[in-house]
Amino acid sequence: MASSARTKSSKRKLTHSKFHKPPKHLRRGSYRADDSFEPLIIHRVICDCEGYHYDHQSHADYFDIPQLFEGDSKASALRGESPIENTDEYFEQYKDVVLALFKVYSCNAYHDAVEHKFEMLRAPKNPDVEALERYFYRLNEDCDSRTPQWEELVIVSEDLQNEIKEVTGLFVERVLTQRQSTEMDAIVNGLYNYSRRIKRAGDEVNGRSREHIANFIRWVEIVFRNEYEEADDLFVAGRVAISHLPKLFGPDEIIVTTQGDQPQAYVVAEYPEQNDDTLEIPCYTWSFNGRFWRKHTNLVVKWPFSEDEVSIYDLSTYPLRFDESMRQRLLDRGKTFWQYRERRFVSYSPANSPFEFQTVSTTSSTCSRLYDLIYT
Numbered sequence: 001m002a003s004s005a006r007t008k009s010s011k012r013k014l015t016h017s018k019f020h021k022p023p024k025h026l027r028r029g030s031y032r033a034d035d036s037f038e039p040l041i042i043h044r045v046i047c048d049c050e051g052y053h054y055d056h057q058s059h060a061d062y063f064d065i066p067q068l069f070e071g072d073s074k075a076s077a078l079r080g081e082s083p084i085e086n087t088d089e090y091f092e093q094y095k096d097v098v099l100a101l102f103k104v105y106s107c108n109a110y111h112d113a114v115e116h117k118f119e120m121l122r123a124p125k126n127p128d129v130e131a132l133e134r135y136f137y138r139l140n141e142d143c144d145s146r147t148p149q150w151e152e153l154v155i156v157s158e159d160l161q162n163e164i165k166e167v168t169g170l171f172v173e174r175v176l177t178q179r180q181s182t183e184m185d186a187i188v189n190g191l192y193n194y195s196r197r198i199k200r201a202g203d204e205v206n207g208r209s210r211e212h213i214a215n216f217i218r219w220v221e222i223v224f225r226n227e228y229e230e231a232d233d234l235f236v237a238g239r240v241a242i243s244h245l246p247k248l249f250g251p252d253e254i255i256v257t258t259q260g261d262q263p264q265a266y267v268v269a270e271y272p273e274q275n276d277d278t279l280e281i282p283c284y285t286w287s288f289n290g291r292f293w294r295k296h297t298n299l300v301v302k303w304p305f306s307e308d309e310v311s312i313y314d315l316s317t318y319p320l321r322f323d324e325s326m327r328q329r330l331l332d333r334g335k336t337f338w339q340y341r342e343r344r345f346v347s348y349s350p351a352n353s354p355f356e357f358q359t360v361s362t363t364s365s366t367c368s369r370l371y372d373l374i375y376t
């Protein structure tokens with residue numbers, strides 16, 4: 001595609017050589033949350049390389065919006081006028097590119113959309129030119145640019161990837177606006193959980209070095225606004241849909257499950273894994289057998305319902321913050337337990353025991369809340 005990227009028009013000079021930075025207006029993101037959020041915008045053309053497209057590149061990147069031009073044939077590739085010959089090398093060269101927003105276009109879909117604009121030229125009868133048929137079509141004017149099939153925000157900086165992992169608990173290299181994988185589902189659900197968690201806690205992602213993270217989260221919230229607001233509305237009403245189930249569970253969330261007749265509180269350790277209608281939540285609780293020890297387990301939450309949407313309390317496991325009466329019940333039970341222990345084992349009074357939690361936990365506030373809820 002690189003060779004066909006040049007149009008015959010002399011006016012259309014390539015404005016950016018291999019490593020020349022594009023003008024600022026080309027770099028600015030359409031989802032700019034504020035002035036500091038300026039991902040490098042790259043227009044990516046993908047092609048299935050079949051039929052008339054057999055000699056096209058499977059993908060090619062440009063600084064400008066790709067299109068077809070006057071004089072093109074059906075053999076022409078969708079292309080821009082400012083190609084990036086090697087995007088990875090470009091990122092190596094320009095270390096200040098932290099985020100890149102790829103707008104992805106299909107060469108095949110574009111050709112289909114403008115098919116009617118081609119003029120069919122007369123082909124000779126002899127020799128047989130069937131193999132050259134694609135050249136006997138001509139565009140008599142430039143075609144319009146089209147909206148991208150999807151967008152993809154790529155976190156170019158490894159430092160930023162590491163910071164996002166540290167802050168959110170999620171490893172994110174890219175976020176696609178088109179959801180096509182369980183990996184992408186996990187990221188979008190996890191980022192929802194993270195963004196709502198910091199809002200509930202009244203926290204912000206602090207520090208100058210974390211501005212990019214805050215902007216990244218805002219970008220995700222804008223792109224997935226409909227989905228996130230649908231989840232917000234359901235959860236406020238105490239309901240959950242199967243598509244939003246993983247959004248309920250994130251690190252440090254205190255959850256409650258019923259084992260036998262007794263409810264039991266746990267803390268979510270990591271984001272859940274979803275397989276079809278089953279969610280597996282890595283979590284832990286504290287057990288006491290003379291001394292405290294952290295008991296790790298994976299809780300499994302199934303969706304046995306025929307409905308797509310149910311009450312949160314119908315789930316076998318749910319966040320305790322939705323159930324104030326359950327929280328009170330667990331607290332009362334905890335008090336009874338400690339009164340009992342204090343009578344029998346003076347040396348294990350609750351005032352001394354939490355020391356062990358705090359030495360092993362990085363989230364002592366969550367642990368101490370859990371501590372109050374657990375009696376065994």
Ligand SMILES: [Zn+2]
Binds near residue numbers: 056076077107
């Ligand atoms: Zn193509």
